[in-house]
Amino acid sequence: MSLFVRGIKGEEINKTILNYSFNIKCMLKIFKYSFYDLLRSRWLLMYFLFFLATTFALLYLSSDISKGIVSLMNIIIAIIPVISIIFGVMYYYNSREFIDLLLSQPIKRKSVFLGQFLGLSLSLALSFVLGMIIPFAVYGIFTSSEIWNFSSLLFIGVILTLIFVSLAYLISILNDDKIKGFGIAILVWILFSVIYDGALLLFFVSFSDYPLQKFAIVLTVLNPVDLARVMVLLKLDVSALMGYTGAVFNQFFGTTWGMFISSFSLLLWIFIPLFSFLRIIKKKDF
Amino acid sequence: MIKFTDIHKSFGKLQVLKGVSFDIQKGQCMAILGPNGSGKSTLIKSILGLVIPDKGEIFIDENNIIGQSDYRNEIGYLPQITKLPENISVIELLKMIQDIRKTTGNIDELVTYFGIANYLNKTLKTLSGGTRQKVNVILSLMFNASLYIFDEPTVGLDPISCVKFKQRVLQEKQNGKTVILTTHILSEVEELADQIVFIMDGQIYYHGSPDQLKNNYQENTLEKAIAKMLETYK
Secondary structure (H helix, E strand, C coil), X not given: CHHHHHHHHHHHHXXXXXXXXXXXXXXHHHHHHHHHHHHCCHHHHHHHHHHHHHHHHHHHHHCCHHHHHHHHHHHHXXXXXXXXXXXXXXXXXXXXXXXXXHHCCCCCHHHHHHHHHHHHXXXXXXXXXXXXXXXXXXXXXXXCCCHHHHHHHHHHHHHHHHHHHHHHHHHHHHCCCHHHHHHHHHHHHHHHHHHHHHHHHHHHHHCCCCCCHHHHHHHHHCCHHHHHHHHHHHHHCCXXXXXXXXXXXXXXXXXXXXXXXXXXXXXXXXXXXXXXXXXXXXXXXX | CEEEEEEEEEECCEEEEEEEEEEECCCCEEEEECCCCCCHHHHHHHHHCCCCCCEEEEEECCEECCCCCHHHHHEEEECCCCXXXXXXXXXXXXXXXXXXXXXXXXXXXXXXXXXXXHHCCCEHHHCCXXXXXXXXXXXXXXXXXXXXXXXXXCCCXXXXXXXXXXXXXXXXXXXXXEEEEECCCHHHHHHHCCEEEEEECCEEEEEECHHHHHHHCCCCCHHHHHHHHHHHHC
């Protein structure tokens, strides 16, 4: 009897594993096609050329790789969030009808959306990475001691892309109205990139009599753009550029723990919007 | 056989379907009619699993399909005007859907039938609206599905393609396929449909054959019969 029960259970487990691998296969197919479609888009080419030109120009002007990396960090932190979130929202609304067609095929909703999400994020990330690697390779990054700093720059860029594309997807699934979706996306970007820092500064100045260290850390973790900045600065160890939150971070955690906490929080910033998105599509009507 | 039992659906405060029940027999063509916003598309989308009903069940051959996805292997769906990915070519799109469904479709035969062989390698953004609709038609027909769902299929098609499409649908019906159709063109209904369901305000006002409806109101066209039916309900 017990053997019989075990047999059934085993079978069930096998079935779930089979189901699971089938889903991943479907997801990879959707990924492949949206990736192909996007790689041929003019916008992505422009994005790639932008990074290529900027990086070449900066390296040419500063002729010092480590200074180039610091300047590029500022550019990455300004550009990647806005392009990723706007492009993400645009892509979602543009493929809205095609998504209906895909959803009417014998595949699970999750496979369709995760496939598209990966296609979009990875094609954006690829344009960025190639646009950076080519000029740096020409300037000899692979034989330079700056290779690790450069890698962390690439890592941050890719993570920021993933974060803002998943935010874009969450925003668009919550708003069927295109204009509203675009508006909210722009607001979210402005909030994280501009308003947040200003408000933070104002807050610290007005409460400067109180011990604010721990609070400052919490506030930094709540903003992915700040987190990315702190992380790069910790890595590059340029404390003069760190600002208040960066300095607190460094002092509080030390470099290693600071790196760990900031990377972990950045990963949460990808997965929380993405999982909320996946929960919403389960019940959503298209 | 397809069976709807007591389907309810609201979007926010708007009640779109208020308890819709009917059957569609195998091998029949069912036209779902009704004014704009009457819930036709919602009904169709709930068979496809795009819309999840608040209440009620949908059975295809005894299987409750709500929450499932494999049953869609047996469905060919033609949505209302669809925007397709811009940068891939027609043949790539057809092959992609074929790849996703893991079945080989009769692409060649349909491409010749609808005369789009010259467009196969063009990217979708360069095609005219009508040609794109032909691609959509091919996508819905290519898998030899046992149930076809056409949501306003002939919008954007030129008259010749329209005729070809209708011939094809009749042929599929003769092969025992079930067809669900929504349209505002009543001549299409008379040519294709065995049964009609007329929906208004989320409820069924009429379910039966088109001829029966005409007889009921003693009119010789479907258009007049429907107009008369609506008047009596007012």
